[in-house]
Amino acid sequence: MKTAFAFAAMLTAAPFLAPLAAGQAHAADNSAPLRFVLIPKTVHPWFDKANNGAQAAAAMISQATGRKVEIEYRAPQTADVSSQNDIIERAIATHPDGLILDLLDEKGNRATMDEAVDEKIPMTVFDSLPPEGMDITAVGADFCEQGTMAAERLANLVGKKGEVAIMMGVPTAPNHTLRAECEKKVFAKYPDMKVVATGVDNDSIETAQKQASAIMQAHPDLVGWVECDASGPVGVGQAIRESGKTGKVKEVGLDNLNDMIQLIKDGVAESSASSRPEMQGYWAVVSAWQRAMGQKTPKYIDTGIDLLTSKNL
Amino acid sequence: MSLETTVPAAPSQQPPKLPPLKALVSRLAGNPLGGVIAALVIIFGASCALSPHFLTTFNMMIIARALAFIGLVTIGQSVLMILGELDLSVGAIGGLAGVVGGILMVQLGLNPWLSLGLCLLMGGGCGLLNGALITQLRLHSLVLTIGMAGVYGGANLVATKGVAITGVPRDITFLGRGLVMGVPVPFLVLLVCLAIVAFIMLRTPVGRYIYAIGSNPDAARMLGIRVNAIRMGAFALAGFLSALAGILMVARLGTAQPSIGDTWVLGPIAAAVIGGVATTGGIGSPIGAVLGAVIIGIIEDIIVLFGISPYWQSVVSGGIVVLAISFDALARRYLNRDAV
Structure with a gap:
């Protein structure tokens, strides 16, 4: 299943990897690592799976570009908007190259996200929808x-x-x-x-x-x-x-x-x-990386839904 | 010729000269807030040294603003603890005040400032109700407020059906998001409230009565202190400050979230204990309690700045809190050992 996931991810990643278009073999890039902070709704196994996908994407981009990509996973202990806002603000204070957020409430998170905009930190959301009027890519299923x-x-x-x-x-x-x-x-x-x-x-x-x-x-x-x-x-x-x-x-x-x-x-x-939490984490990182590279990203990336039964597990 | 000039002071009466470090420890240990100040300095210094992101204007602003909400609740809880009481419904009162504020402002279209005032009164009323039930029915505050937390939390759910109230007027969002000369408004509100409550506690008869009741309620009653009235007043104050925190959080978020206050129960108690407030009553001060809240706020901040795994966060923050609490006791033990 892991191999299938990795293969599917690599295959579907191809059209989105515009910054790699030069197609050169990439020597190790000594620039500072790209650092993205992933903040889910709370500590939960579903988000661990999303983090696994995010780490897979980071490894893929690091390997493909030669520049190290780091994912910092920072989860609120409770699914509480103010706690999540505190974590987002503290992440902003570290000036990462991008924030990857699963919003608890887009209206309650809005003021904190405005601070990230003020600090010129690009954002991507997954498993949730961005606040109205914000130019942010959303990754998720319908x-x-x-x-x-x-x-x-x-x-x-x-x-x-x-x-x-x-x-x-x-x-x-x-x-x-x-x-x-x-x-x-x-x-x-x-x-x-x-x-x-x-x-x-x-x-x-x-x-x-x-x-x-x-x-x-x-x-x-x-x-x-x-x-x-x-x-x-x-x-x-x-x-x-x-x-x-x-x-x-x-x-x-x-x-x-x-x-x-x-x-x-x-x-x-x-x-x-x-x-597909792994897919959501994966594509959220790809989108965040594209943003960090100054590329345009789509408004929405649909990662699809599986119907799991005893026959296809 | 006076006796003082003819008889030299006995050498044994001169205070012993201590090495600078020991002298500093001695001075801190002699101050009721010495332990918590020392712990705060150490944690602050370590954070500055270990993270380049810690001592920045933006991060200090984040810490100050996050502190404001929990700090307000901590002030009220610390007064109750000095009195020998506890209120476990403060978080629920804060949450209820927040959603009632949202309903008044958004759904009923009331003037935001009037709504704010009504919510503060409601918070004070909830606290007063707690105090009245405790004093009149002679119930233990811990047990009663567990039940009342359910009542206020349930009322919150009934009012909102669990759904946040959006569209809070911009007139009051300044209270939660605004800055005055770079200082977050909620933090300024905290400082004003702390100054008022600290003045009452340390400079007025009411404050002395609270310490007396916390030390020995029976003796206080025999001295003619109106014990029940003061207890009810303290509960009302705690409810008022929790409601203020709830309303400020609504102003901060721009929505009235039913979950506001969920995390305001144990944090303020821990902060008060770290700040030297005795759970048995009669000892401590709101200033120390807020300093305890600052320590907790810094710990929560550095945990994120350091990127500590979410699964280890509770272990790390709990461990640092235990160290902070222990610091005061260790310093005193160190001095006592030398004195023997």
């Missing part, structure tokens, strides 16, 4: 498409009828909210389907597990679950397993955390509509 894919899959699994539940992530995170809205729209299309409960897990597996257990107690006829973040499906899957409802209550998860993959392998979750 969140609505991801939620729609999961909800449609669940609807088909349960025969487009019955009670279902949605586990929200962080209510203030726009991507989580958007997924939830799109999932609700799918279920609203089917008259025999009803969303009977919506939990809020705040991107915590433990919270998701507790909420899912309580919701399943309150709604014994529940037939399926979809979620809006990476932690939710893991907690919901654990709750399904603990309540002995594996197979009876269907789950279509999100993303590709190791726990999620294990739940699919164990038959607790049927599948997962997975964004």
